[in-house]
Amino acid sequence: MAHGANIASGSARRPVLSFWQIWNMSFGFLGIQFGFALQSGFVSRIFQTLGADKDVIPGLWLAAPLTGLLVQPIIGYLSDRTWHPIFGRRRPYFLIGAILSSIALLYMPHSPTLWIAAGMLWILDASMNVTMEPFRALVADKLPEQQRSYGFVVQTLIIGIGTWVASNLPWFVTQLGVSNEAAPGVIPPSVQIAFAVGAFAFLACVLFTVFTTREYPPEDLQHFEAEKAKGRFFADIVHNVRHMPRQMRRIGVVQFFSWFAFFAMWSMATPGLTEHVFQAPAPDFRAYDVTVPDQAAAFAGANKAFQDAADLVGAYMGWYGLSSMAVALLLAFYASRRVLNRRAVHAASLVLGGLGFLSMYVVPSPVWLIGSFALVGVAWASILSMPYALLAGCIEEKRMGVFMGLFNMFICLPQIVAALGLGAIVKHAFDNHAIYALVLSGCSLLLAAVFLLRVSEHPTLEPVPEPAHG
Template sequence: MNNLSHKPKLSFWSIFNMSFGFLGIQFGFALQGGFMSRIFQTLGASQDDIPALWIAAPLTGLLVQPIIGYMSDRTWSPRWGRRKPFFLIGAVLSTIVLFFLPNSPVLWVAAGCLWVLDASINITMEPFRALVADKLPDSQRSYGFVMQTLIIGVGTWVASNLPWLVNQLGVSNEALPGIVPMSVKIAFGIGGVVFLASVLYTIFTTTEYPPEDLEEFKKENEASKGFANGVKEIFASIGQMPKTMKLLGVIQFFSWFSFFAMWSLATPALTTHVFNAPAPVETAFNMADEGSKALFMTASKSYNDAADLVGSYMGMYGLSSMAFALLLTFYAAKRSINRKYIHMFSLIAGGLGFISMYFINQPQQLIYSFILIGISWGSILSMPYAMLSSAINPKKMGIYMGIFNMFIVIPQIIAATGGLNYLYQLIFGEAVINAMLLAGASLIIGGLANFLITDKNVITHQAEDREVLN
């Protein structure tokens, strides 16, 4: 039994400061999620190849997050703390890759950059989750995770609109075959600057608590030192994960399968189905003929304009999640909330948002679809982690947060290795917009899976501090 009541409640600004780094993290994720498929298509990938090209993102998460969680649990520096060294390393690497990625000369380089970018973002992100549980008493954890979600929502909305905004400021979104438009390159550069600056803000404004018994902490680390011991402990922790964590994993599986479908296929699906402006295939045009080349450039401009708007509309889910998180922040600060039912109804709302895309015939109607998806996103980024943090041993918070993210990356790996294309074509038909129908169905199933969660201490956020059984 671990008594968390000794942790003092933190002020709004303390929680804001420790969460602010997520602004940059989400700039990275939103640019990756909103525009990576566009970059792949620009460099010659077909829409059927895109999910496989995304395999790097979840695969790096599967490998990196448990390792980083394990390492951060065993790190302590009086100057730098426990989690902050990983914030800094990941932010520097992510910033470098964000500048380089849109300048990739060929498809395989872009795919490799995605691999490095996702690994770097994961190095930063996983310890941020653990930091909330490290610093906050249980009565403030829902509040803390919702605050992260609020900042993530701001980052998603702004970053998703960056290429459109840069284009509106006069930077061209047109380019020759195989060249990423300058507007996208500048947007990624801005994202890199914001990423590093926001993480540095958290590093310099947030202190971390030392281990309760520093001498015992050092002895345990010395006894478990070495790569083999690390691997052994990770696998032992997987085998010993609490029942609630496994059940939350089922919900996470369906939730993240759905969002991977959006990130990888929403651009080709919506540019084709809603905007009637699919990406032109260079081999279908005779580029040596000026007339044919002009037709290609016209089709390319139509596609890039549509892709800008898809990214902009997609940013609406960030704005919606921000508004949802803001409501939860004010409510959870003073009252108890039922995490289970909030998460259930939020996921079902997002599922309906995905399904509605199939029936849209006016692009501006996508706003309403993404508003519903944003409600799901706001809950996905807060409620599962709040429930999990009430069910696990605080001394192993980092490693369990890392292991929990396996339930995020495994469905994405399944989707990327053919599961997404196979299932949506088998169930709904070959048109790529049907991937959004599959995403909606998956999210609704994830919502209903919340009925599996029965532990009352996990379900209900309490207004007062309480003891947590481990």
């Protein structure tokens, strides 16, 4: 190990890392975000191309939060109890998840039917979660307390870059001359190529972190192995849920409303904005007899309008990644020199994001969506960094991985609620106008800002009693 086995495990004794050391350990997030941005920006488009109705799209997304709810606590628990003399604690999970994610990204846009596409989403999201959770824990593992806000902000900067680039890939591939049209029920070649590029980027970026970053070994390997031998997975998980720190529960409520908002955007932005802003809803190919020339021409025209609009929705959505990157740069610059008021930054960011969602309902022309998504990006930058910085100080380091995984419950549960109920709300309460899902997103972020008032800016360490192993 480059840092030697004599470095103690306490965060106060961790050496201060340079910007490039933090950049290298976080660079794999660029690849992860290629996967998440392609998933969030274009999976609903794939579902609609394969014939999904608007009101069933959130339900088709149910796989994503369900896999996160199951996978992240398990991976967090296992990575806490893993040590390999070459690959370390977290990096084996980076590598396994990256390989599986890249395979799923390659196959996803070639799905021949809707149910296969939904199944591929399940596999893709599970694989990305295997990779993502250990990256969060790695920041807490390697950085001293005074650098953790900085570390999470650098991760957010990298995530912003990945979001913007990946969100524009189908549009960019189309500009290179690859068609964004295809036969009824077939995913366009531009989307297929974009997902292939994302698969390569995912694996390459994670490999960069695996080979440029080293992890600190346990201070006492013999004690570490003895503690690992005593573990009982399900009993330990239940014990940790019961004794969850108070700060974590309070941030969890804020996370619930924050992630409800973004799930609604990911699942409903394409149907909502193509219909409401671009006036180009997805045509249902089952309603056309393409053997009749007039109907074939009508479908082709409507499908081209939708695919062009969907390209632009994805490109405009990328601006929330670009905006989050700019905000992360500012926060990184500030946090490297001064102490951030994390709660105030997060509250202001959530309010701006809420206003960005609400503005989508009243934009006078499509290009104004750039401003709307830029405001959403301010909230996104904060959501990806400030809650984790507020949380890390109240968790014991030996349980950092499992609690970061359990914290993911507050990300997955709101998405499950949205997946189960959002389609019915849009269909029955809003007369199937998907734009109102984005209005709900705005209201949800404003509620999150209100609940943030209960969160402490300076949390104290809350030791969790050891589980009883009979």
